[in-house]
Amino acid sequence: MATDTVEDFAPAKINLSLHVTGQRADGYHLLDSLVVFADVGDRITVRADDRLSLQIAGPQAAELPVQDDNLVLRAARVMGMTAAITLDKQLPVASGIGGGSADAAATLRALARLGQKPLPADRDVLALGADVPVCLHGRAVRMQGVGEVLTPVPPLPEAWLVLVNPRVAVATPEVFQGMTYKANAPMPEVPRLPSVTALAAFLHAMRNDMEASALALAPVIGAVRLALRAQPGCLLARMSGSGATCFGVFGDGPTARTAAREITAAYPGWWVAPARMLS
Structure with missing residues (x-):
């Protein structure tokens, strides 16, 4: 209708x-x-x-x-x-x-x-x-x-994310321009990952090749990653896209929400959001 x-x-x-x-x-x-x-x-x-x-x-x-x-x-x-x-x-x-x-x-x-x-x-x-x-x-x-x-990937396990942005805008063209090497190795095939810990282990072997360049433009990205990694239950912390938002991977909603509250309390000027990963 x-x-x-x-x-x-x-x-x-x-x-x-x-x-x-x-x-x-x-x-x-x-x-x-x-x-x-x-x-x-x-x-x-x-x-x-x-x-x-x-x-x-x-x-x-x-x-x-x-x-x-x-x-x-x-x-x-x-x-x-x-x-x-x-x-x-x-x-x-x-x-x-x-x-x-x-x-x-x-x-x-x-x-x-x-x-x-x-x-x-x-x-x-x-x-x-x-x-x-x-x-x-x-x-x-x-x-x-x-x-x-x-390309479709095998179903991913249930996971939660904490997204953190230090309220610094980073321009994607500037990040690309700052990269010294652009012919990096591709990803391997994404396997079937039965758990969030298996997902995190797989991701630890991967990269964000734009991270170093973005970090040079916005050093606060390093503080964001450290804040995420310091949270109990954080299985991985990495920058998304060209930044400056970083994400932490968590196994469940309560742990992610607690981490988000802690980061918000410590850095009230940052944008922080716990979120369920949609796959």
Whole structure:
């Protein structure tokens, strides 16, 4: 049944690993990443209207003024639709957890339902940004190429994450520019991992190849990792994407929530969120 208002959730995207394996002649970087999502994120609401508009609300709204090149508006133009769009911005901006890409993907899904239209072609989705296809997919996946190669992985075990951002924005192009070596080894195949401890052990052998460059730009990332690693029950602490958000892997919700409270108490200026890993 047709409706004039549709909502869609835009979950945080987490790069559990992120290997940079090369750079194409056109400048785009080749990646190999195990990507999952978390049950914390933004929310998109679209309402049928005869013109395209965007309103941004939520606790992070002040960090994201409405501009014509916002990915939400660009996604609406790809769909060829007009609507009154509201973005409830919960995730910090430019933080390495795919907020803008997740918002664009949620906009595509919501508008497709609103207009009872198919989603756009893969090439049009990728043109919005390298992370938009994986965010549109919305499930645990191995992401390769420039973001267009998505391969299913065996079901991942139940796990919890604590996401921490020191409220420092890190620009992805600057992080790539600061990397001294870009032809790193790819990931191995993701095996069946029966437990969260097996997942953490597998991830310990992986990397985020952007971490060192991001750390040089924002040294506070090192303090974030240390704060996570100091928490009881933290099985792994690593930066996600190009930073500055880092994540800790935990085995259960109570332990993750306790860790989040402790970090918030020690660093009240940081953005901290416990979240169930969506796989």
